[in-house]
Amino acid sequence: MVSDDTGEGLYGKVGAVNLGIQHMAESCLQGRGVMIDLRSHCGDERRTVGYDELMAIMNKDDVEVSAGDLVCLHTGFAYRIVAAAATPNPEPVGAVCTVLDGGDKKLLNWISESGLAALISDNVAVEQSSSVAREMTERGPVLPLHEHCLFKIGVPLGELWHLSELAGWLRENGRSRFFLTAPPLRMPGAVGSPATPVATV
């Protein structure tokens, strides 16, 4: 990325001249988290979840998403990773647990209309990931939810969060909302960052 003003990269040869992760860190990234517990309805089979099913699950669990909410999708994927790592001879967990259907226009439209501030999951890419070969029949993004959220409407994505313990607690206590603090590293020019998110109930 090269600055229009100087013709040089601001932070070395590569890096985000605009939209670097440091801005998000400076915001402190704090607000209301809302858990959507896909796993308790869908199980651990790898398949996509689109708008209709997402709405049905939110309806069943009485989950509301309002403007500014930090929406967390619990699929169980990170739980499976952590559980496998605790076994003596860890096997790869493979393609398990649900992912969003990034090709579902109604879903992308809901992300716009709901006003949610960030979309977070415990799976690899929130949507069906590019490491799974996808046949393209026409020109377009291989990760349409990424294009919509990151490129078009400025909704950051959280991936591989560890949501299962919190999701279980919320379910036991009949809640879906919590207080969430999740700043990334204040690293100028970076586009991604680890986070150590804290949920307080």
Next chain:
Amino acid sequence: MNKRWKIRPEGSNWGDFGPNDQLGRINLLTEDRVLEAVKEVRTGRNFCLSMPLDLPGGNAINPSRLPPELKPVIREGEIAFDGPARRDNPLQTDLLCDDAMLIHSQYST
């Protein structure tokens, strides 16, 4: 300042938060909304939502994202970890532990 784009893509919100916005929808995390969010705190219990950063392990999920490397800092040619701060001065009792990390920023949580 020049606008940062020539064509605003269909369905995008570019410019809605100002011409030089750096935060996108994170702008919605206003002081009022943080105050509202605090009302969700009723027990004081915290949950860590990060996986250990050395997971998922290996690079099977994404071949180009490698596990983190954690290394001791090298200080004047010696490993600056679990050793005396100054080997040449036995009067100093300090024990030094200093490490360095190389992290692929999207490897884990």
